[in-house]
Amino acid sequence: MIQFENVTKVYKGENEVVALSDVDLTIKDGEIFGIIGLSGAGKSTLVRCINLLETPDKGRVSVNGVDMLSLTSRRLREERKKIGMIFQHFNLLSSRTVEDNIAFPLELSKVPKKVRKEKVAELLELVGLTDKARAYPSQLSGGQKQRVGIARALANDQEILLCDEATSALDPQTTRSILDLLKKINKERGITIVIITHEMNVIKEICDKVAVIEDGRIIESGVVEEVLLNPTTDTAKTFLKGVIKTEVPPEVAARLKLSNGGELIQITFLGGETGEPIINEMVSKFDVLVNILYGNIDQVQDITFGMLVLKLTGPEQKLAKAFLEDKGLKVKVISDV
Ligand SMILES: Nc1ncnc2c1ncn2[C@@H]1O[C@H](COP(=O)(O)OP(=O)(O)OP(=O)(O)O)[C@@H](O)[C@H]1O
Ligand SMILES: [Mg+2]
Incomplete structure (x- = not known):
């Protein structure tokens, strides 16, 4: 467990x-914490305060129950070894091959050569780079370089992996493959992963929890789905724009309003329920006609959420609308959007 209590850092x-x-x-x-x-x-500062690459001016930082600020420099070096770190620009040693880059932290820990070789082979396999063992960083793609970075960061059997904008220099597809690798490492090895990013898609893709930081303060935090669906601060809302579409685009709304008769409503749903079975039930229960005019369904990890714009017509349209609300769907009348 990583714990910050009233941590303040001032650069003088x-x-x-x-x-x-x-x-x-x-x-x-x-x-996996985003x-x-x-x-x-203050993202990099925050993550660098975990392994004390930056020393807080006030407050307490503890990692697995160890009060990091109370350690002698020798004990701190030992604790730091349990925490791996990867960066946006990979920070590989250009004069060393892939396998020698991965072996580097093992050499520093004075691991015997034979064990080193076995460990490097295992890590190469983990990150899918066995065939690149003898290549130099300049001969690798960005994604491959980051895989080397990950292998190196885990060489000493680290329990925590800190990722500072680890995918920011990569294209979307490569980002995805690196995120998949991080997810696999988290599942298979139980490693705690802290991911710093300015991209909401990264959070949406793999994080369990998220904290939003602004001007050095955590302004929002919680389980990813909750923060994504109910952002309370403007900053969080800004990040969410474009990630989850729960608003009807104005041009679509204008077009929809031209359709005559009935009532236009927007429903938002979340979780195991998609809107469909509920709409079916509504149609069979009430004397109402339903037209689906617009919709967006998305996935945050395993959770489905979405939004549909419906036109309800018929004598029981009010009852039908109340039924949807009863079922826990968020219903908004948009005839006036
Ligand atoms: N070594 C330093 N000396 C002085 N000021 C610093 C130092 N490092 C960071 N800062 C300042 O502290 C604030 C937080 O910086 P930090 O690097 O933590 O931000 P960040 O969220 O990681 O930003 P980015 O997304 O650009 O990497 C910034 O105003 C920055 O200018
Ligand atoms: Mg930074």
């Missing part, structure tokens, strides 16, 4: 910057 100098302000945060073992925020919000 000509212009003092409060990079973290009173941050409380709990990341449980085995979680931290999202705009440039300069």
Whole structure:
């Protein structure tokens, strides 16, 4: 478990910057925890305070019950070894081959050569780069470089992996494959993963929990689906634009309003229920006609959510609408959008 209690970090100098302000945060073992925020919000500072690459000015940082700020430098080095880190620009050693890059932390830990070789072979297999063992970083694609970064970050059997914008330099498809690899590592090895990103899609793809950071403060946090569907702050809402479409685009709304008669409603649903069985039930129960005019269905990990615009006509349209609300769907009349 990683725990921050009232952590404050101020960069001193000509212009003092409060990079973290009173941050409380709990990341449980085995979680994939996302931290999202705009440039300069304090994301890298926050993650660097986990392994004390930055020292907080105030507050407490504990990792697996160890109070990190109380350690001697020797003990801190030991604790740091349990925490791997990967970066946007990979930070590989260009004069070393892939296998020697991965072996590097093992050499530093004085692991015997034979064990090193076995370990490197296992890690190459884990990240799918066995055939590139002898290649140099310059001969690899961005995605392959990040795979080397991941293998190197896990060489000492780390329990925690910190990812600072690890996919920001990659195209969407490669990003996806790296995220899949991180997910696999999390599942198979039970490694806790902290992901820093400014892309909501990364959060949506693999994170269990998310914290939104702004000006050094955590302004929102929780289970991903909840934050995605009920953002309470403007910053969170801004990140969500385009990720989950729960609004009817204005041009579509204008077109829909031209259709005469009946009542236009928008329903939003979440979870195991898709709208379909409920709509079927409504049609069979009430004297009402339903036209589906617009819709968007999406998936956040295993959870389906979506939005449909329906036109209800018929003598029992009011009852039908009440029925949908009774079923727990969010119903909004949009005749006036
Ligand atoms: N070593 C430093 N010295 C002085 N100020 C710093 C230092 N590192 C970061 N800052 C400042 O602290 C604030 C937070 O920086 P940080 O790097 O944590 O942001 P970030 O959210 O990671 O941004 P980005 O998305 O651009 O990487 C910024 O205002 C930044 O300018
Ligand atoms: Mg950063």
